[in-house]
Every structure is written in structure tokens, then in C-alpha cells.
Amino acid sequence: xxYTTLIPQVRDNASRGEQLLQGSRLVVxxxxxxxxxxxxxxxxGRHQLVxxxxxxxxxxxxLQQQPVDVLLCTDQLETGDGAALVAEAKRLPSPPRTLMVVxxxxxxxxxxxxxxxxxxxxxxxxxxGCGTWLQALTAICGQGLYxxxxxxxxxxxxxxxSGQAPLAPLSARECQVLQLAAGGHRNEQIARVLFLSVETxxxxxxxxxxxxxxxxxTHAAVIGIxxxxxxxxxxx
Numbered sequence: 728x729x730y731t732t733l734i735p736q737v738r739d740n741a742s743r744g745e746q747l748l749q750g751s752r753l754v755v756x757x758x759x760x761x762x763x764x765x766x767x768x769x770x771x772g773r774h775q776l777v778x779x780x781x782x783x784x785x786x787x788x789x790l791q792q793q794p795v796d797v798l799l800c801t802d803q804l805e806t807g808d809g810a811a812l813v814a815e816a817k818r819l820p821s822p823p824r825t826l827m828v829v830x831x832x833x834x835x836x837x838x839x840x841x842x843x844x845x846x847x848x849x850x851x852x853x854x855x856g857c858g859t860w861l862q863a864l865t866a867i868c869g870q871g872l873y874x875x876x877x878x879x880x881x882x883x884x885x886x887x888x889s890g891q892a893p894l895a896p897l898s899a900r901e902c903q904v905l906q907l908a909a910g911g912h913r914n915e916q917i918a919r920v921l922f923l924s925v926e927t928x929x930x931x932x933x934x935x936x937x938x939x940x941x942x943x944x945t946h947a948a949v950i951g952i953x954x955x956x957x958x959x960x961x962x963x
Contacts, residue, residue, distance in 0.1 A: 783807025871911025909948035
């Protein structure tokens with residue numbers, strides 16, 4: 728693919744993505760040494776990149792040593808694999824938000840393993856560059872859900888604990904709140920869109936989690952999508 732005409736757009740998306748990560752502690756674990764080097768260069772002088780590696784055990788050591796907000800990895804690594812790394816990361820006392828870039832979508836076993844581990848986002852490497860990266864980061868950093876459209880069905884089939892019926896029906900307003908939360912909107916943004924106070928949004932979210940028996944916003948979004956209460960977040 729020729730990215731020449733897209734250089735300004737890609738640079739703008741990268742800059743906006745970096746802004747989203749401001750204040751977050753980021754670990755990257757990628758199968759390509761070139762990609763890792765470019766990340767390090769892009770985040771030169773930035774405090775948020777606290778770990779960069781090409782092997783799962785190296786990234787896990789960093790995750791175990793300090794709190795991390797976001798883990799970005801690829802499915803294929805020099806040593807280990809991204810799905811196993813996601814699973815280990817999600818078992819930590821304070822698990823990070825996880826985004827896995829799928830380089831080999833035909834290897835569905837690894838993708839299923841990452842989903843079962845509770846991976847928060849899945850991107851296809853082939854679709855990166857033209858906004859997908861920024862859309863995924865926006866959702867992940869906002870405690871939302873991002874899954875490449877071609878992986879939607881696979882995600883729903885294999886996300887753990889997403890098939891139970893709600894304890895009570897969601898109200899129309901709660902469905903609106905959940906729809907926005909699934910797209911990565913923070914409570915403050917949801918409040919602005921729906922003309923509510925932030926405290927009211929928090930109350931709605933607590934009720935949603937209780938009714939859906941969800942452990943967090945991402946889990947609630949998956950349950951809501953699977954039950955037909957909300958739609959897949961529009962990637963724009």
C-alpha cells in the first residue's frame with residue numbers, strides 16, 4: 728500500500744494518539760525490532776513509555792515491577808506470544824488496558840486466547856494507518872471497547888462471561904449511557920452528550936454494572952452488544 732499521500736493524516740493521527748496517552752504509563756511489546764525502535768524514538772523524552780521489548784517475558788517483568796495503564800502488543804513476538812502476555816497481564820492485581828495488534832488473522836487460536844483473557848481491543852495490522860490506531864486508542868483509553876469489524880463475531884463468541892441475562896432490564900437512558908461507554912466515552916463526555924451531570928452518569932454506570940453482572944465497563948459493553956441492548960461502537 729502506498730502511504731505517500733496519507734503521510735499528513737498518519738502523522739496527525741499519531742500526534743493525537745500520543746495526546747490520548749498523556750498521563751498514562753505505557754508498555755509496548757512488539758514482534759518487530761524496527762517497530763519497537765520507532766516507538767522509542769516517537770516517545771523520546773516522554774515519561775509515559777515505561778517499557779519496550781520484543782519478548783513476552785521481558786514485558787511481563789516490567790508489568791510486574793510497576794503499575795502500567797496500557798499494554799500494546801502484537802500477536803506474534805520474538806519470544807512468546809501476545810495472547811499469553813495479555814492473559815498474564817490481566818491476572819495482575821492492577822491489570823492494564825490491553826490492545827493487541829493482530830498480524831496474522833488466520834491464526835484464530837491465538838486471537839481466541841486473547842479474547843478469553845479479557846483483551847480490551849483487537850486491531851488488524853492491515854488496517855492500521857488510516858484512523859484505526861487513533862480509534863482504538865480513543866476507545867481503550869476511555870475504558871471502552873475496540874474490535875476490528877472482521878473480528879466482531881469471533882470476539883462475541885469467545886469473550887468470557889458475556890452470555891448471561893441481566894438481573895433487571897436496562898432503561899432507555901441506561902442503554903444510551905452504555906452505548907457511549909462502549910465507544911470509549913468517559914463519564915464527563917457522556918454527561919455532555921446526554922445533558923446530564925457527571926454524578927448522574929456514574930449512578931447509571933453503577934446500575935448498569937449491577938444489572939448486567941459485569942465486572943467493568945468493557946465487560947458490560949460486550950454483554951450489552953451480545954444481548955442486543957446496544958450496537959457495536961461506530962469506528963467512524
